Amino acid sequence: MKWQHALKDYQLYLKIERGLSKNSIDNYTLDVEKLIRFLEDKNINDSPITITTETIQHFIYETAKTVKTRSQSRLISGLRSFFNYLVFEDYIKINPLELIESPKIGRKLPDTLSEDEIDRIINAIDLSTPEGERNRAMLETLYGCGLRVSELTNLKISDLFFDEGFIKVTGKGDKQRFVPIVNVTQKYITIYRTEIRNHMSVKPGFEDTLFLNRRGKQLTRAMVFTIIKQLAEKIGLKKSISPHTFRHSFATHLLQNNADLRSIQLMLGHESITTTEIYVHLDKSHLTKVVEKYHPRK
Known part of the structure:
Protein backbone atom coordinates (compact mmCIF):
# COMPACT_ATOMS: atom_id res chain seq x y z
CA MET A 1 0.00 0.00 0.00
CA LYS A 2 1.32 3.43 -1.00
CA TRP A 3 1.10 6.43 1.34
CA GLN A 4 -1.05 8.55 -0.98
CA HIS A 5 -3.51 5.71 -1.52
CA ALA A 6 -3.83 5.13 2.24
CA LEU A 7 -4.16 8.86 2.86
CA LYS A 8 -6.95 9.24 0.30
CA ASP A 9 -8.89 6.35 1.85
CA TYR A 10 -8.34 7.85 5.30
CA GLN A 11 -9.71 11.22 4.15
CA LEU A 12 -12.88 9.53 2.88
CA TYR A 13 -13.24 7.74 6.21
CA LEU A 14 -12.92 11.03 8.12
CA LYS A 15 -15.50 12.69 5.88
CA ILE A 16 -18.09 9.93 5.55
CA GLU A 17 -17.75 7.79 8.68
CA ARG A 18 -16.75 10.45 11.18
CA GLY A 19 -18.48 13.40 9.54
CA LEU A 20 -15.57 15.78 10.14
CA SER A 21 -15.35 19.24 8.64
CA LYS A 22 -12.96 20.06 5.78
CA ASN A 23 -10.75 21.98 8.22
CA SER A 24 -10.47 19.01 10.58
CA ILE A 25 -9.75 16.64 7.70
CA ASP A 26 -7.04 19.01 6.43
CA ASN A 27 -5.42 19.02 9.88
CA TYR A 28 -5.41 15.22 10.10
CA THR A 29 -4.03 15.03 6.56
CA LEU A 30 -1.24 17.46 7.42
CA ASP A 31 -0.08 15.23 10.28
CA VAL A 32 0.36 12.27 7.94
CA GLU A 33 1.97 14.41 5.22
CA LYS A 34 4.61 15.58 7.70
CA LEU A 35 5.54 11.96 8.32
CA ILE A 36 5.64 11.24 4.58
CA ARG A 37 7.98 14.20 3.96
CA PHE A 38 10.25 13.03 6.78
CA LEU A 39 10.52 9.56 5.22
CA GLU A 40 11.31 11.08 1.83
CA ASP A 41 13.97 13.40 3.28
CA LYS A 42 15.63 10.49 5.09
CA ASN A 43 15.30 8.14 2.10
CA ILE A 44 13.30 5.68 4.20
CA ASN A 45 11.19 3.37 2.03
CA ASP A 46 8.73 2.21 4.68
CA SER A 47 5.08 1.99 3.61
CA PRO A 48 2.09 2.59 5.92
CA ILE A 49 2.03 -1.16 6.52
CA THR A 50 5.75 -1.73 7.16
CA ILE A 51 6.68 1.38 9.13
CA THR A 52 7.95 0.63 12.64
CA THR A 53 7.52 2.25 16.03
CA GLU A 54 11.25 3.10 16.03
CA THR A 55 10.96 5.06 12.78
CA ILE A 56 7.98 7.02 14.05
CA GLN A 57 9.79 7.71 17.33
CA HIS A 58 12.71 9.10 15.32
CA PHE A 59 10.32 11.34 13.39
CA ILE A 60 8.67 12.60 16.58
CA TYR A 61 12.07 13.25 18.18
CA GLU A 62 13.16 15.32 15.19
CA THR A 63 9.87 17.22 15.13
CA ALA A 64 10.07 17.98 18.86
CA LYS A 65 13.13 20.14 18.20
CA THR A 66 11.09 22.70 16.29
CA VAL A 67 7.54 22.63 17.68
CA LYS A 68 5.93 23.32 21.03
CA THR A 69 4.70 20.57 23.34
CA ARG A 70 1.03 21.08 22.44
CA SER A 71 1.78 20.85 18.72
CA GLN A 72 3.83 17.71 19.30
CA SER A 73 0.96 16.14 21.23
CA ARG A 74 -1.46 17.09 18.45
CA LEU A 75 0.82 15.48 15.86
CA ILE A 76 1.04 12.22 17.82
CA SER A 77 -2.73 12.19 18.23
CA GLY A 78 -3.23 12.73 14.50
CA LEU A 79 -0.86 9.93 13.54
CA ARG A 80 -2.41 7.60 16.09
CA SER A 81 -5.81 8.25 14.49
CA PHE A 82 -4.42 7.44 11.02
CA PHE A 83 -2.89 4.14 12.11
CA ASN A 84 -6.00 3.28 14.13
CA TYR A 85 -7.88 3.56 10.85
CA LEU A 86 -5.43 1.12 9.22
CA VAL A 87 -5.97 -1.30 12.11
CA PHE A 88 -9.74 -0.87 11.78
CA GLU A 89 -9.52 -1.72 8.08
CA ASP A 90 -7.28 -4.75 8.82
CA TYR A 91 -4.32 -3.38 6.86
CA ILE A 92 -2.14 -3.72 9.97
CA LYS A 93 -2.55 -5.67 13.21
CA ILE A 94 -1.02 -3.24 15.73
CA ASN A 95 -0.88 0.55 15.82
CA PRO A 96 2.85 1.49 15.79
CA LEU A 97 2.04 4.46 18.06
CA GLU A 98 0.47 2.21 20.70
CA LEU A 99 3.48 2.52 23.02
CA ILE A 100 4.33 6.13 22.17
CA GLU A 101 3.09 8.51 24.85
CA SER A 102 2.05 12.08 24.20
CA PRO A 103 3.89 14.77 26.19
CA LYS A 104 2.13 16.24 29.22
CA ILE A 105 0.48 19.53 28.24
CA GLY A 106 -1.70 20.22 31.24
CA ARG A 107 -5.29 19.23 31.82
CA LYS A 108 -7.98 20.72 29.62
CA LEU A 109 -11.39 21.12 31.20
CA PRO A 110 -14.03 19.16 29.27
CA ASP A 111 -16.98 20.84 27.59
CA THR A 112 -20.36 20.20 29.17
CA LEU A 113 -24.00 20.72 28.32
CA SER A 114 -26.62 22.29 30.54
CA GLU A 115 -29.70 20.28 31.44
CA ASP A 116 -31.72 22.51 29.12
CA GLU A 117 -29.31 21.89 26.21
CA ILE A 118 -29.52 18.13 26.73
CA ASP A 119 -33.33 18.32 26.77
CA ARG A 120 -33.30 20.38 23.55
CA ILE A 121 -31.00 17.89 21.78
CA ILE A 122 -33.12 14.89 22.78
CA ASN A 123 -36.37 16.70 21.95
CA ALA A 124 -35.00 17.42 18.46
CA ILE A 125 -34.93 13.70 17.63
CA ASP A 126 -37.45 12.68 14.96
CA LEU A 127 -39.42 9.95 16.71
CA SER A 128 -41.45 9.15 13.59
CA THR A 129 -38.60 6.94 12.38
CA PRO A 130 -37.31 3.68 13.89
CA GLU A 131 -33.88 5.29 14.20
CA GLY A 132 -35.43 8.08 16.24
CA GLU A 133 -36.58 5.75 19.02
CA ARG A 134 -33.13 4.13 19.01
CA ASN A 135 -31.35 7.49 19.14
CA ARG A 136 -33.47 8.71 22.04
CA ALA A 137 -32.71 5.55 24.00
CA MET A 138 -29.00 5.88 23.18
CA LEU A 139 -28.66 9.50 24.26
CA GLU A 140 -30.69 8.92 27.40
CA THR A 141 -28.31 6.04 28.21
CA LEU A 142 -25.20 8.11 27.46
CA TYR A 143 -26.35 10.90 29.74
CA GLY A 144 -28.25 8.81 32.30
CA CYS A 145 -25.39 6.38 32.92
CA GLY A 146 -22.31 8.43 31.97
CA LEU A 147 -21.01 5.89 29.46
CA ARG A 148 -18.10 6.15 27.06
CA VAL A 149 -19.24 5.80 23.45
CA SER A 150 -17.51 2.42 23.11
CA GLU A 151 -19.31 1.23 26.25
CA LEU A 152 -22.60 2.31 24.70
CA THR A 153 -22.06 0.60 21.34
CA ASN A 154 -20.86 -2.59 23.05
CA LEU A 155 -23.79 -2.72 25.49
CA LYS A 156 -25.56 -6.09 25.45
CA ILE A 157 -29.15 -7.00 26.22
CA SER A 158 -27.75 -9.48 28.72
CA ASP A 159 -26.06 -6.52 30.49
CA LEU A 160 -29.43 -5.02 31.44
CA PHE A 161 -30.54 -5.75 35.00
CA PHE A 162 -33.58 -3.50 35.20
CA ASP A 163 -35.20 -5.32 38.13
CA GLU A 164 -32.10 -4.53 40.20
CA GLY A 165 -31.78 -1.02 38.72
CA PHE A 166 -28.32 -1.53 37.17
CA ILE A 167 -26.55 -2.18 33.87
CA LYS A 168 -23.26 -4.02 33.52
CA VAL A 169 -20.69 -1.97 31.65
CA THR A 170 -17.45 -3.24 30.13
CA GLY A 171 -14.94 -0.39 30.16
CA LYS A 172 -11.29 0.14 29.36
CA GLY A 173 -9.14 -2.96 29.69
CA ASP A 174 -12.30 -5.10 29.69
CA LYS A 175 -12.94 -4.06 33.30
CA GLN A 176 -16.56 -4.41 34.28
CA ARG A 177 -18.63 -2.25 36.59
CA PHE A 178 -22.29 -1.94 37.52
CA VAL A 179 -23.88 1.46 36.92
CA PRO A 180 -27.31 2.53 38.25
CA ILE A 181 -29.93 3.17 35.58
CA VAL A 182 -32.89 5.41 36.39
CA ASN A 183 -36.48 4.58 35.49
CA VAL A 184 -36.76 7.10 32.65
CA THR A 185 -33.74 5.58 30.87
CA GLN A 186 -35.12 2.09 31.40
CA LYS A 187 -38.41 3.24 29.88
CA TYR A 188 -36.85 4.51 26.64
CA ILE A 189 -34.66 1.42 26.24
CA THR A 190 -37.73 -0.78 26.73
CA ILE A 191 -39.70 1.19 24.13
CA TYR A 192 -36.84 0.81 21.65
CA ARG A 193 -36.51 -2.92 22.33
CA THR A 194 -40.19 -3.79 22.14
CA GLU A 195 -41.33 -1.46 19.36
CA ILE A 196 -38.24 -1.30 17.12
CA ARG A 197 -35.52 -3.82 17.81
CA ASN A 198 -37.82 -6.82 18.20
CA HIS A 199 -39.03 -6.27 14.62
CA MET A 200 -35.57 -5.96 13.04
CA SER A 201 -33.67 -8.55 11.05
CA VAL A 202 -30.60 -9.04 13.24
CA LYS A 203 -27.40 -10.27 11.62
CA PRO A 204 -25.73 -13.37 13.09
CA GLY A 205 -23.36 -12.47 15.89
CA PHE A 206 -25.32 -9.39 16.96
CA GLU A 207 -28.31 -11.08 18.60
CA ASP A 208 -27.27 -9.79 22.05
CA THR A 209 -26.13 -6.31 20.92
CA LEU A 210 -28.57 -3.68 22.19
CA PHE A 211 -28.20 -0.77 19.76
CA LEU A 212 -28.22 -1.79 16.09
CA ASN A 213 -27.93 0.03 12.79
CA ARG A 214 -30.40 -0.37 9.93
CA ARG A 215 -28.56 -3.46 8.70
CA GLY A 216 -28.97 -5.27 12.01
CA LYS A 217 -25.36 -4.86 13.08
CA ILE A 228 -25.09 13.87 17.96
CA LYS A 229 -23.41 16.39 15.66
CA GLN A 230 -26.47 16.54 13.39
CA LEU A 231 -28.81 17.06 16.35
CA ALA A 232 -26.60 19.86 17.68
CA GLU A 233 -26.72 21.56 14.28
CA LYS A 234 -30.49 21.07 14.15
CA ILE A 235 -31.04 23.11 17.34
CA GLY A 236 -28.38 25.68 16.45
CA LEU A 237 -26.05 24.71 19.29
CA LYS A 238 -22.74 26.55 18.90
CA LYS A 239 -20.72 24.24 21.15
CA SER A 240 -18.53 21.55 19.62
CA ILE A 241 -19.85 18.38 21.23
CA SER A 242 -19.33 14.63 20.98
CA PRO A 243 -20.68 11.52 22.73
CA HIS A 244 -18.13 12.15 25.49
CA THR A 245 -19.80 15.50 26.22
CA PHE A 246 -22.80 13.61 27.61
CA ARG A 247 -20.47 11.68 29.92
CA HIS A 248 -18.88 14.91 31.13
CA SER A 249 -22.31 16.42 31.67
CA PHE A 250 -23.45 13.37 33.65
CA ALA A 251 -20.55 13.79 36.08
CA THR A 252 -20.82 17.57 36.31
CA HIS A 253 -24.55 17.56 37.01
CA LEU A 254 -24.16 14.90 39.69
CA LEU A 255 -21.50 17.02 41.36
CA GLN A 256 -23.63 20.15 41.13
CA ASN A 257 -26.37 18.26 42.95
CA ASN A 258 -23.95 17.33 45.76
CA ALA A 259 -23.00 13.77 44.78
CA ASP A 260 -19.66 12.75 46.29
CA LEU A 261 -16.60 12.27 44.11
CA ARG A 262 -16.03 8.68 45.15
CA SER A 263 -19.49 7.64 43.90
CA ILE A 264 -18.96 9.51 40.61
CA GLN A 265 -15.56 7.81 40.23
CA LEU A 266 -17.14 4.36 40.59
CA MET A 267 -19.90 5.12 38.11
CA LEU A 268 -17.50 6.54 35.51
CA GLY A 269 -15.06 3.67 35.96
CA HIS A 270 -12.08 5.91 36.64
CA GLU A 271 -8.99 4.13 37.95
CA SER A 272 -7.93 7.13 40.01
CA ILE A 273 -9.94 9.72 41.92
CA THR A 274 -7.55 12.29 40.41
CA THR A 275 -9.21 11.81 37.03
CA THR A 276 -12.63 12.43 38.54
CA GLU A 277 -11.44 15.56 40.36
CA ILE A 278 -11.36 17.46 37.09
CA TYR A 279 -15.12 17.93 37.44
CA VAL A 280 -14.65 19.91 40.62
CA HIS A 281 -12.99 22.62 38.54
CA LEU A 282 -16.03 22.92 36.29
CA ASP A 283 -18.25 24.15 39.08
CA LYS A 284 -16.53 26.35 41.65
CA SER A 285 -19.85 26.88 43.45
CA HIS A 286 -19.59 23.27 44.65
CA LEU A 287 -16.43 24.15 46.59
CA THR A 288 -18.12 27.19 48.09
CA LYS A 289 -21.04 25.05 49.29
CA VAL A 290 -18.66 22.57 50.92
CA VAL A 291 -16.86 25.32 52.86
CA GLU A 292 -20.11 27.01 53.88
CA LYS A 293 -21.56 23.74 55.12
CA TYR A 294 -18.60 22.13 56.84
CA HIS A 295 -16.06 24.80 57.87
CA PRO A 296 -16.25 25.82 61.54
CA ARG A 297 -15.82 29.52 60.61
CA LYS A 298 -18.77 29.54 58.23
Whole structure:
Protein backbone atom coordinates (compact mmCIF):
# COMPACT_ATOMS: atom_id res chain seq x y z
CA MET A 1 0.00 0.00 0.00
CA LYS A 2 1.32 3.43 -1.00
CA TRP A 3 1.10 6.43 1.34
CA GLN A 4 -1.05 8.55 -0.98
CA HIS A 5 -3.51 5.71 -1.52
CA ALA A 6 -3.83 5.13 2.24
CA LEU A 7 -4.16 8.86 2.86
CA LYS A 8 -6.95 9.24 0.30
CA ASP A 9 -8.89 6.35 1.85
CA TYR A 10 -8.34 7.85 5.30
CA GLN A 11 -9.71 11.22 4.15
CA LEU A 12 -12.88 9.53 2.88
CA TYR A 13 -13.24 7.74 6.21
CA LEU A 14 -12.92 11.03 8.12
CA LYS A 15 -15.50 12.69 5.88
CA ILE A 16 -18.09 9.93 5.55
CA GLU A 17 -17.75 7.79 8.68
CA ARG A 18 -16.75 10.45 11.18
CA GLY A 19 -18.48 13.40 9.54
CA LEU A 20 -15.57 15.78 10.14
CA SER A 21 -15.35 19.24 8.64
CA LYS A 22 -12.96 20.06 5.78
CA ASN A 23 -10.75 21.98 8.22
CA SER A 24 -10.47 19.01 10.58
CA ILE A 25 -9.75 16.64 7.70
CA ASP A 26 -7.04 19.01 6.43
CA ASN A 27 -5.42 19.02 9.88
CA TYR A 28 -5.41 15.22 10.10
CA THR A 29 -4.03 15.03 6.56
CA LEU A 30 -1.24 17.46 7.42
CA ASP A 31 -0.08 15.23 10.28
CA VAL A 32 0.36 12.27 7.94
CA GLU A 33 1.97 14.41 5.22
CA LYS A 34 4.61 15.58 7.70
CA LEU A 35 5.54 11.96 8.32
CA ILE A 36 5.64 11.24 4.58
CA ARG A 37 7.98 14.20 3.96
CA PHE A 38 10.25 13.03 6.78
CA LEU A 39 10.52 9.56 5.22
CA GLU A 40 11.31 11.08 1.83
CA ASP A 41 13.97 13.40 3.28
CA LYS A 42 15.63 10.49 5.09
CA ASN A 43 15.30 8.14 2.10
CA ILE A 44 13.30 5.68 4.20
CA ASN A 45 11.19 3.37 2.03
CA ASP A 46 8.73 2.21 4.68
CA SER A 47 5.08 1.99 3.61
CA PRO A 48 2.09 2.59 5.92
CA ILE A 49 2.03 -1.16 6.52
CA THR A 50 5.75 -1.73 7.16
CA ILE A 51 6.68 1.38 9.13
CA THR A 52 7.95 0.63 12.64
CA THR A 53 7.52 2.25 16.03
CA GLU A 54 11.25 3.10 16.03
CA THR A 55 10.96 5.06 12.78
CA ILE A 56 7.98 7.02 14.05
CA GLN A 57 9.79 7.71 17.33
CA HIS A 58 12.71 9.10 15.32
CA PHE A 59 10.32 11.34 13.39
CA ILE A 60 8.67 12.60 16.58
CA TYR A 61 12.07 13.25 18.18
CA GLU A 62 13.16 15.32 15.19
CA THR A 63 9.87 17.22 15.13
CA ALA A 64 10.07 17.98 18.86
CA LYS A 65 13.13 20.14 18.20
CA THR A 66 11.09 22.70 16.29
CA VAL A 67 7.54 22.63 17.68
CA LYS A 68 5.93 23.32 21.03
CA THR A 69 4.70 20.57 23.34
CA ARG A 70 1.03 21.08 22.44
CA SER A 71 1.78 20.85 18.72
CA GLN A 72 3.83 17.71 19.30
CA SER A 73 0.96 16.14 21.23
CA ARG A 74 -1.46 17.09 18.45
CA LEU A 75 0.82 15.48 15.86
CA ILE A 76 1.04 12.22 17.82
CA SER A 77 -2.73 12.19 18.23
CA GLY A 78 -3.23 12.73 14.50
CA LEU A 79 -0.86 9.93 13.54
CA ARG A 80 -2.41 7.60 16.09
CA SER A 81 -5.81 8.25 14.49
CA PHE A 82 -4.42 7.44 11.02
CA PHE A 83 -2.89 4.14 12.11
CA ASN A 84 -6.00 3.28 14.13
CA TYR A 85 -7.88 3.56 10.85
CA LEU A 86 -5.43 1.12 9.22
CA VAL A 87 -5.97 -1.30 12.11
CA PHE A 88 -9.74 -0.87 11.78
CA GLU A 89 -9.52 -1.72 8.08
CA ASP A 90 -7.28 -4.75 8.82
CA TYR A 91 -4.32 -3.38 6.86
CA ILE A 92 -2.14 -3.72 9.97
CA LYS A 93 -2.55 -5.67 13.21
CA ILE A 94 -1.02 -3.24 15.73
CA ASN A 95 -0.88 0.55 15.82
CA PRO A 96 2.85 1.49 15.79
CA LEU A 97 2.04 4.46 18.06
CA GLU A 98 0.47 2.21 20.70
CA LEU A 99 3.48 2.52 23.02
CA ILE A 100 4.33 6.13 22.17
CA GLU A 101 3.09 8.51 24.85
CA SER A 102 2.05 12.08 24.20
CA PRO A 103 3.89 14.77 26.19
CA LYS A 104 2.13 16.24 29.22
CA ILE A 105 0.48 19.53 28.24
CA GLY A 106 -1.70 20.22 31.24
CA ARG A 107 -5.29 19.23 31.82
CA LYS A 108 -7.98 20.72 29.62
CA LEU A 109 -11.39 21.12 31.20
CA PRO A 110 -14.03 19.16 29.27
CA ASP A 111 -16.98 20.84 27.59
CA THR A 112 -20.36 20.20 29.17
CA LEU A 113 -24.00 20.72 28.32
CA SER A 114 -26.62 22.29 30.54
CA GLU A 115 -29.70 20.28 31.44
CA ASP A 116 -31.72 22.51 29.12
CA GLU A 117 -29.31 21.89 26.21
CA ILE A 118 -29.52 18.13 26.73
CA ASP A 119 -33.33 18.32 26.77
CA ARG A 120 -33.30 20.38 23.55
CA ILE A 121 -31.00 17.89 21.78
CA ILE A 122 -33.12 14.89 22.78
CA ASN A 123 -36.37 16.70 21.95
CA ALA A 124 -35.00 17.42 18.46
CA ILE A 125 -34.93 13.70 17.63
CA ASP A 126 -37.45 12.68 14.96
CA LEU A 127 -39.42 9.95 16.71
CA SER A 128 -41.45 9.15 13.59
CA THR A 129 -38.60 6.94 12.38
CA PRO A 130 -37.31 3.68 13.89
CA GLU A 131 -33.88 5.29 14.20
CA GLY A 132 -35.43 8.08 16.24
CA GLU A 133 -36.58 5.75 19.02
CA ARG A 134 -33.13 4.13 19.01
CA ASN A 135 -31.35 7.49 19.14
CA ARG A 136 -33.47 8.71 22.04
CA ALA A 137 -32.71 5.55 24.00
CA MET A 138 -29.00 5.88 23.18
CA LEU A 139 -28.66 9.50 24.26
CA GLU A 140 -30.69 8.92 27.40
CA THR A 141 -28.31 6.04 28.21
CA LEU A 142 -25.20 8.11 27.46
CA TYR A 143 -26.35 10.90 29.74
CA GLY A 144 -28.25 8.81 32.30
CA CYS A 145 -25.39 6.38 32.92
CA GLY A 146 -22.31 8.43 31.97
CA LEU A 147 -21.01 5.89 29.46
CA ARG A 148 -18.10 6.15 27.06
CA VAL A 149 -19.24 5.80 23.45
CA SER A 150 -17.51 2.42 23.11
CA GLU A 151 -19.31 1.23 26.25
CA LEU A 152 -22.60 2.31 24.70
CA THR A 153 -22.06 0.60 21.34
CA ASN A 154 -20.86 -2.59 23.05
CA LEU A 155 -23.79 -2.72 25.49
CA LYS A 156 -25.56 -6.09 25.45
CA ILE A 157 -29.15 -7.00 26.22
CA SER A 158 -27.75 -9.48 28.72
CA ASP A 159 -26.06 -6.52 30.49
CA LEU A 160 -29.43 -5.02 31.44
CA PHE A 161 -30.54 -5.75 35.00
CA PHE A 162 -33.58 -3.50 35.20
CA ASP A 163 -35.20 -5.32 38.13
CA GLU A 164 -32.10 -4.53 40.20
CA GLY A 165 -31.78 -1.02 38.72
CA PHE A 166 -28.32 -1.53 37.17
CA ILE A 167 -26.55 -2.18 33.87
CA LYS A 168 -23.26 -4.02 33.52
CA VAL A 169 -20.69 -1.97 31.65
CA THR A 170 -17.45 -3.24 30.13
CA GLY A 171 -14.94 -0.39 30.16
CA LYS A 172 -11.29 0.14 29.36
CA GLY A 173 -9.14 -2.96 29.69
CA ASP A 174 -12.30 -5.10 29.69
CA LYS A 175 -12.94 -4.06 33.30
CA GLN A 176 -16.56 -4.41 34.28
CA ARG A 177 -18.63 -2.25 36.59
CA PHE A 178 -22.29 -1.94 37.52
CA VAL A 179 -23.88 1.46 36.92
CA PRO A 180 -27.31 2.53 38.25
CA ILE A 181 -29.93 3.17 35.58
CA VAL A 182 -32.89 5.41 36.39
CA ASN A 183 -36.48 4.58 35.49
CA VAL A 184 -36.76 7.10 32.65
CA THR A 185 -33.74 5.58 30.87
CA GLN A 186 -35.12 2.09 31.40
CA LYS A 187 -38.41 3.24 29.88
CA TYR A 188 -36.85 4.51 26.64
CA ILE A 189 -34.66 1.42 26.24
CA THR A 190 -37.73 -0.78 26.73
CA ILE A 191 -39.70 1.19 24.13
CA TYR A 192 -36.84 0.81 21.65
CA ARG A 193 -36.51 -2.92 22.33
CA THR A 194 -40.19 -3.79 22.14
CA GLU A 195 -41.33 -1.46 19.36
CA ILE A 196 -38.24 -1.30 17.12
CA ARG A 197 -35.52 -3.82 17.81
CA ASN A 198 -37.82 -6.82 18.20
CA HIS A 199 -39.03 -6.27 14.62
CA MET A 200 -35.57 -5.96 13.04
CA SER A 201 -33.67 -8.55 11.05
CA VAL A 202 -30.60 -9.04 13.24
CA LYS A 203 -27.40 -10.27 11.62
CA PRO A 204 -25.73 -13.37 13.09
CA GLY A 205 -23.36 -12.47 15.89
CA PHE A 206 -25.32 -9.39 16.96
CA GLU A 207 -28.31 -11.08 18.60
CA ASP A 208 -27.27 -9.79 22.05
CA THR A 209 -26.13 -6.31 20.92
CA LEU A 210 -28.57 -3.68 22.19
CA PHE A 211 -28.20 -0.77 19.76
CA LEU A 212 -28.22 -1.79 16.09
CA ASN A 213 -27.93 0.03 12.79
CA ARG A 214 -30.40 -0.37 9.93
CA ARG A 215 -28.56 -3.46 8.70
CA GLY A 216 -28.97 -5.27 12.01
CA LYS A 217 -25.36 -4.86 13.08
CA GLN A 218 -23.63 -3.01 15.92
CA LEU A 219 -23.48 0.75 15.58
CA THR A 220 -20.05 2.31 15.05
CA ARG A 221 -18.59 4.98 17.31
CA ALA A 222 -18.44 7.27 14.29
CA MET A 223 -22.17 6.88 13.68
CA VAL A 224 -23.03 7.90 17.24
CA PHE A 225 -20.78 10.94 16.81
CA THR A 226 -22.54 11.87 13.57
CA ILE A 227 -26.00 11.51 15.12
CA ILE A 228 -25.09 13.87 17.96
CA LYS A 229 -23.41 16.39 15.66
CA GLN A 230 -26.47 16.54 13.39
CA LEU A 231 -28.81 17.06 16.35
CA ALA A 232 -26.60 19.86 17.68
CA GLU A 233 -26.72 21.56 14.28
CA LYS A 234 -30.49 21.07 14.15
CA ILE A 235 -31.04 23.11 17.34
CA GLY A 236 -28.38 25.68 16.45
CA LEU A 237 -26.05 24.71 19.29
CA LYS A 238 -22.74 26.55 18.90
CA LYS A 239 -20.72 24.24 21.15
CA SER A 240 -18.53 21.55 19.62
CA ILE A 241 -19.85 18.38 21.23
CA SER A 242 -19.33 14.63 20.98
CA PRO A 243 -20.68 11.52 22.73
CA HIS A 244 -18.13 12.15 25.49
CA THR A 245 -19.80 15.50 26.22
CA PHE A 246 -22.80 13.61 27.61
CA ARG A 247 -20.47 11.68 29.92
CA HIS A 248 -18.88 14.91 31.13
CA SER A 249 -22.31 16.42 31.67
CA PHE A 250 -23.45 13.37 33.65
CA ALA A 251 -20.55 13.79 36.08
CA THR A 252 -20.82 17.57 36.31
CA HIS A 253 -24.55 17.56 37.01
CA LEU A 254 -24.16 14.90 39.69
CA LEU A 255 -21.50 17.02 41.36
CA GLN A 256 -23.63 20.15 41.13
CA ASN A 257 -26.37 18.26 42.95
CA ASN A 258 -23.95 17.33 45.76
CA ALA A 259 -23.00 13.77 44.78
CA ASP A 260 -19.66 12.75 46.29
CA LEU A 261 -16.60 12.27 44.11
CA ARG A 262 -16.03 8.68 45.15
CA SER A 263 -19.49 7.64 43.90
CA ILE A 264 -18.96 9.51 40.61
CA GLN A 265 -15.56 7.81 40.23
CA LEU A 266 -17.14 4.36 40.59
CA MET A 267 -19.90 5.12 38.11
CA LEU A 268 -17.50 6.54 35.51
CA GLY A 269 -15.06 3.67 35.96
CA HIS A 270 -12.08 5.91 36.64
CA GLU A 271 -8.99 4.13 37.95
CA SER A 272 -7.93 7.13 40.01
CA ILE A 273 -9.94 9.72 41.92
CA THR A 274 -7.55 12.29 40.41
CA THR A 275 -9.21 11.81 37.03
CA THR A 276 -12.63 12.43 38.54
CA GLU A 277 -11.44 15.56 40.36
CA ILE A 278 -11.36 17.46 37.09
CA TYR A 279 -15.12 17.93 37.44
CA VAL A 280 -14.65 19.91 40.62
CA HIS A 281 -12.99 22.62 38.54
CA LEU A 282 -16.03 22.92 36.29
CA ASP A 283 -18.25 24.15 39.08
CA LYS A 284 -16.53 26.35 41.65
CA SER A 285 -19.85 26.88 43.45
CA HIS A 286 -19.59 23.27 44.65
CA LEU A 287 -16.43 24.15 46.59
CA THR A 288 -18.12 27.19 48.09
CA LYS A 289 -21.04 25.05 49.29
CA VAL A 290 -18.66 22.57 50.92
CA VAL A 291 -16.86 25.32 52.86
CA GLU A 292 -20.11 27.01 53.88
CA LYS A 293 -21.56 23.74 55.12
CA TYR A 294 -18.60 22.13 56.84
CA HIS A 295 -16.06 24.80 57.87
CA PRO A 296 -16.25 25.82 61.54
CA ARG A 297 -15.82 29.52 60.61
CA LYS A 298 -18.77 29.54 58.23
